[in-house]
Amino acid sequence: MRTALVIGTGLIGTSVALALAGRGVRVHLEDHDADQARTAASLGAGTDRPPEGPVDLAVVAVPPAHIPAVLAAAQRRKAARGYLDVGSVKGGPRREAEALGCDPATYLGTHPMSGREISGPLAATADLFEGRPWVLTPTPETDTEVLNLALELISLCRAVPVVMDADAHDRAVALVSHTPQLLSSLVAARLEGADETAVRLCGQGIRDVTRIAASDPGMWIDILSANPGPVADVLAAVAGDLEETVRALRALESADETERTGGAAGIEEVLRRGNSGRARIPGKHGQAPAAYETVAVLISDRPGELARIFADAGRAGVNIEDVRIEHATGQQAGHVQLMVEPSAAPVLTAALRERGWAIRQQ
Incomplete structure (x- = not known):
């Protein structure tokens, strides 16, 4: 894949574009809101100028209700060799696209299982999909080249393909x-x-x-x-x-x-x-x-405190499997809940106490 067209520069579309652009793909950006496309371009997601000819892959990143019409328009103008969408619903849009006469051979419905509570291009990140499932829904009509393009896109975004x-x-x-x-x-x-x-x-x-x-x-x-x-x-x-x-x-x-x-x-x-x-x-x-043991540590709301506690855990030779922060009400402090292997909990507790941390009994 050398060229791509991303239609829709919200959170998902811009994140896809950032990931592709960061790995050497020339990305063209298109949106009904030209200002939003320019914003995505200014972030390094690609160019908001139209491609001179068909690109390798067009990514339709619009709300599910608009996918069929946008896909049909892109196929009519022969915008790409292959087309996929990244909508969160698959069955209905595919049937509507077929009713509009879309070519099922060059189109593949997909859904990256990743997102954020905020939307728009300014919320986008190139690593949004890393390690996350990315669903593909091929049909018997799906062309092998289009499936391969989709798999290459998922690889470039460092996601994990799942066929459904x-x-x-x-x-x-x-x-x-x-x-x-x-x-x-x-x-x-x-x-x-x-x-x-x-x-x-x-x-x-x-x-x-x-x-x-x-x-x-x-x-x-x-x-x-x-x-x-x-x-x-x-x-x-x-x-x-x-x-x-x-x-x-x-x-x-x-x-x-x-x-x-x-x-x-x-x-x-x-x-x-x-x-x-x-x-x-x-x-x-x-x-x-896995069943992890929780070590809860009192921590003040000051710069560098989290880095210090992680460094102390590293010195103790303990891997932190997961972490949560519980903020105290009305105080500039809170509890960091460090999830570790059960056998490592006593080691971490002793090491942190030795370095002056206050441990809350669970």
């Missing part, structure tokens, strides 16, 4: 992406009218659950409008679980001991199922999830 059926993909993202976004927003919405005293008690748990609730509503309306059925199916199942959970909680209020016992069993069941589901989420490098 388009409709199976849409059901999967409804479960692991689209429904979590709505549930995060629903929980965060409870805070909108909450008492200020309650809001000040927010800890790491509520921050984790509501992190993606900061996402752009307009972007998510586009996504959900393209995949409403599968998302509604998952939400309906969640709603059934919620009704059962509400009944179990009401039973815990009862004066009848039998009802309270049944209520406790119902709550335990949903928590157990949650444990089981959480355990299925892939762990580090896509491997089976």
Whole structure:
């Protein structure tokens, strides 16, 4: 791949362009908003001047509802040898593209499973896709050259290719992406009218659950409008679980001991199922999830503190598998939660204490 055309210079399109440009591909940028294309070009994502002839690959990076029309227009003007889109929904746009007469041989639907809570070219990074799954949904009509171009693009973006059926993909993202976004927003919405005293008690748990609730509503309306059925199916199942959970909680209020016992069993069941589901989420490098020990360290909000604690862990010969920061309310301090192999936890704890760090007992 020597040349590419990226149509749509939002977060995903500009990130693709940055990755390709950084690896020697000449990238042309196109957007209905010329200012946005110029912004992406100024970041080093390519040029906003049109190519002189067909490029090797055109990447359609527009909202799902616009993919068919944009793809059809690009194919009509013979903009590229091959075409792919990077939309988050695959089945519906592909069927609409076929209805518009798009050539299925030169087009491949794809979806990089990566993003951020903020959108636009200024949020883009060349490493957005590194190590992340990138779904391809080829059909029997897909030309081998186009599939190879897509695989080369994924390699240049340092992502991991995953082949799926388009409709199976849409059901999967409804479960692991689209429904979590709505549930995060629903929980965060409870805070909108909450008492200020309650809001000040927010800890790491509520921050984790509501992190993606900061996402752009307009972007998510586009996504959900393209995949409403599968998302509604998952939400309906969640709603059934919620009704059962509400009944179990009401039973815990009862004066009848039998009802309270049944209520406790119902709550335990949903928590157990949650444990089981959480355990299925892939762990580090896509491997089976590992059980790590947490070492919580009190840290002040000063420059260089995180670097110092990581350096001390390195001197102790301990690899930090994961890290989280829990900020203290009303103080310039917090706790860094260092996740390590269970056998390394006592070693790290002793080493950090020796170097003057305060360890919080878990």
